[in-house]
Amino acid sequence: MEIAALSGSVFSGRQQAELQRVLYENVxxxxxxxxxxxxxxxxxxTVNGRARLLLDGGGAVEGDVVVGCDGAHSRVRQSLFGPAPAxxxxxxxxxxxxxxxxxxxQHRQPLASTWIGPTAHVTTYPVQRNGEQFVSFSAQVDSPDWQTESWSERGELSDAxxxxxxxxxxxxxxxxESxxxxxxxxxxxxxxxxxxKDRVTLVGDACHSMTPYLGMGVNMTIEDAYVLARCLEASPDDIEAALKRYDAARVERTNKTKASSLAMLGIFHSPELEKIDTARQYIQKEWSPDAVRERYEWLITYDATTVEI
Ligand SMILES: Cc1cc2nc3c(=O)[nH]c(=O)nc-3n(C[C@H](O)[C@H](O)[C@H](O)COP(=O)(O)OP(=O)(O)OC[C@H]3O[C@@H](n4cnc5c(N)ncnc54)[C@H](O)[C@@H]3O)c2cc1C
Incomplete structure (x- = not known):
């Protein structure tokens, strides 16, 4: 099968660079x-039964199928379904x-941790670069101030x-120390x-960008790619049927994940965390092993290699 283009990469971020290299070398x-x-x-x-990826500056690349994995601001999504306001x-x-x-x-343990508070939370996890160990962290804070959606916008220590x-x-x-x-x-x-639509489809943030509260953006993207490959393999002579099968297998799961991820904001940030007594009760209720299992088990027991397509 001829795939016209994979516009973009499946991963981003320094901690994912190693995985990106492995994928690149194998492709x-x-x-x-x-x-x-x-x-x-x-x-x-799709024109005359062929998928076409349109290039900036003119020209196009043709193939059996176009897979748009060009991230949250996807131009491929926009061309299929129109603007998606954020x-x-x-x-x-x-x-x-x-x-x-x-x-x-205490920061040097091989553990991912989440610190929670009334209006903010911080997730930390260890990563490695060229043999040197780092703690990578993301910290979410309620704020009426509107910031740009770009992930590469520099911030000032004094503001943090x-x-x-x-x-x-x-x-x-x-x-x-960052x-x-x-x-x-x-x-x-x-x-x-x-x-x-016809012979064009989407993968990853292009079709389901989500808040990072469940840490599932990359996982969903890899699952999409795996299930899509299975669908294309299952009906190589009928691409449109393969893409319908892909939608049927993936849209509901990722939309549920997206909604659950957003709902986590109300669990990480709670006014009950302001006082020690209410905080203790809140943690027992929302962060007991059973409560955590209920929130995560359906996510991590999914198997993209065997799920019905
Ligand atoms: C700080 C941070 C931490 C995160 N942590 C986690 C985590 O722990 N676990 C997790 O699962 N997810 C995490 N995510 C989410 C995750 O990074 C995304 O869900 C994931 O990168 C989506 O992959 P993607 O390939 O769909 O999109 P992207 O990684 O955004 O890749 C899109 C690619 O397309 C390219 N592109 C864009 N426009 C065009 C165009 N017009 N033409 C050609 N190419 C184009 C871009 O250059 C880019 O290379 C995190 C995100 C951030 C910002």
Missing amino acids: IRLKSDAVHFGVRSIGAE RYTGANAWRGLAPMSKLKP LKDFDGWHQDILDLFI ENLFRWGLFVRDPLDTWS
Whole structure:
């Protein structure tokens, strides 16, 4: 089968660079001219039974199918279904990377942790770069101020420290020691009820960008890609049927994940966390092993390799 283009990559972020390299090298091994850097798409269409990826600056690439995986601002999505306005969620996110060697020993454990508060929460996890250990963190804070949706917008330490005024020193240390700080607004778009049109479809944030509160954006993207590949393999001679099958297998699950992720904001940030007595009860109710299992089990027991297509 000839795939006209995979516009973009399945992963982003420094901590995912290693996985991205593995994918890239394997694609190149299968087809040495499969990847073209520095080419932007402006949309896709199906003409006379052929899928066409339209290129910025003119021209098009033709194939059996176009898969738009061009992220939350997807031009392929826009060309299929029109503009998808983004709504601000009322929360900003900070992201940083602090060398473990500069942090206290309690930050050096191989654990992902989430710190929760009345109007903010912080998730930390260890990552590695060139053999050096870091703590990667993302910190979400309620804010009426509207920030850009770009993930690569620099933030100022003084603003971060204002947002986390009164938080534990272990959290402040992350900001203080971070190599760079990024800050962006968290936005949501209405869910789509279909991702495919004729011979063009979508994968990942292009069709279901979501808030990061369940940490499921990449997982959903990988699941999409795997299930899509299975659907195309199952009916290589009928692409449109394969894409219908893909939609049927994936849209409901990802929309449920997207909605559940947004609902987590009301669980991470709670006024009950303001006082020790109500906080204790709140944690017992919302963060007991049973409550956590109920929120996560259906997400992590899904198997993209065997799910019915
Ligand atoms: C700080 C942060 C932490 C996160 N942590 C997690 C986590 O722990 N777990 C998790 O599962 N998810 C996480 N996510 C979400 C995750 O990063 C996304 O869901 C995931 O990257 C989506 O992959 P994608 O390939 O669909 O889109 P992207 O990773 O956005 O990739 C889109 C690609 O398309 C390219 N592109 C864009 N427009 C065009 C165009 N017109 N033409 C050609 N190419 C184009 C872009 O350059 C990019 O390479 C996090 C996100 C952020 C910002």
